[in-house]
Amino acid sequence: MPDTVASLYEQLFPLTTVMKQRFVEWFTPNMHYSGRWSTGKDAYNSGTPTFAMDDSVDGGFKVTAEASINNSSGAVGSASSYGLNNIRQFAHNGSVYIDVFKQNTVSSGHKVIAHGLKETMAGDGAGNNACLWGSGVNMNTNYFMSRTCGSSGSQSDTVSDVAYDQNWHNYKIETKSASVEFTLDGVLKTTITTNLPASKMAPTNGVQGTSDSTAPSYSIKYVECYNT
Numbered sequence: 001m002p003d004t005v006a007s008l009y010e011q012l013f014p015l016t017t018v019m020k021q022r023f024v025e026w027f028t029p030n031m032h033y034s035g036r037w038s039t040g041k042d043a044y045n046s047g048t049p050t051f052a053m054d055d056s057v058d059g060g061f062k063v064t065a066e067a068s069i070n071n072s073s074g075a076v077g078s079a080s081s082y083g084l085n086n087i088r089q090f091a092h093n094g095s096v097y098i099d100v101f102k103q104n105t106v107s108s109g110h111k112v113i114a115h116g117l118k119e120t121m122a123g124d125g126a127g128n129n130a131c132l133w134g135s136g137v138n139m140n141t142n143y144f145m146s147r148t149c150g151s152s153g154s155q156s157d158t159v160s161d162v163a164y165d166q167n168w169h170n171y172k173i174e175t176k177s178a179s180v181e182f183t184l185d186g187v188l189k190t191t192i193t194t195n196l197p198a199s200k201m202a203p204t205n206g207v208q209g210t211s212d213s214t215a216p217s218y219s220i221k222y223v224e225c226y227n228t
Helices: 006-012
Strands: 023-027 038-041 052-054 059-065 079-083 095-103 110-118 130-135 143-149 155-163 168-175 180-184 187-192 202-209 217-227
Touching: 059 079, 059 202, 095 110, 095 130, 095 202, 110 168, 110 217, 130 168, 130 180, 143 180, 143 187, 155 180, 155 187, 202 217
Parallel strands: none
Antiparallel strands: 023 217, 038 079, 052 059, 059 217, 079 202, 095 168, 095 217, 110 130, 110 202, 130 143, 143 155, 168 180, 180 187
């Protein structure tokens, strides 16, 4: 960005342009405003997920679901989610989502870890109107993958060529009029043109556990989202 003007706005836009909605979250203790984020868990989850700042260098914000939880419907697993209280300000056909994200548990310990844009909070990585990065038993156990969900809940999944790991990565999702592009660490990995979202969405992330005794967990330390 140019450094010839004092205004942050003018480093991003000329004053002749009215900016579109933009959201930035750094997940630092003095800047992270918990009032704009909301936490959730599935209706059958009797466990107690944790949502907290991580007291470690570059720790970010950590979400941990319960391990080995059986819900009352007979399914195994606990879904925990974190999002903007379902305030949906970002377009399904012209927006960008960026985050810095780390999955802390191996894929056998979670059904889904998902993050991106969704109409509702992303506890299980499915539902209506969504575009998400993720992994897990219900997505892919070996590689990171991308997913779009249309207005009827139908899904399109594309597996990337990047093996699943537990390191920090930069993720980007860009919604366009006829496609959604998924970029990982600066490299475009997948483009999906089917089952595209058809309604406004919000940044969200979530995890659903399995019968594995390891409590599924992820960390996030940056989110940016804006309309194009």
